[in-house]
Amino acid sequence: MEISTKEDAILIILKELDASHEKVIRMYFGLGTDPKSSIEEIGQDLDLTTDAVIELKNEGIREFIKLIVSTGIFGDKDKNFTDNFVQSSNSEFLDDFMKKFIGSN
Incomplete structure (x- = not known):
């Protein structure tokens, strides 16, 4: 599988x-050489509960957002965009952001 520049x-x-x-x-999200896996599959592979996997995923997305915002890529001077994402506890909201950002379904 060829990995795009993005x-x-x-x-x-x-x-x-x-x-x-x-x-x-x-x-x-099936990035790099990892195949796309469900929350349950990840939990089995890493010996974690589904709740723990969801928590790690959501925390990771929030940290990812902080990192990309720190690059200035969004030009979010008032931090409205950043705060909405970083403070979100809605897993679907965070998933949708990542899917759109990485261009995944």
Whole structure:
């Protein structure tokens, strides 16, 4: 599988996360060489409960957002955009952001 330049950039940013956050996000969204996996599959592979996987995924997405915002990519001077995402506890909301950002279904 060929990795796009955009995905390569995303993988570089993900490396800045805690290893467990990075692994869960890579597995859940099928990034790099990791196949896309369900929450349940990730839990089985990593010996975690589904709640723990969801928590790691959501925390990882929030940290990812903080990292990309710190680059100035969104030009969010008032931090309205950032605060909405970072403070969100809605898993679907965070998933939708990541799917749109990485260009995934």
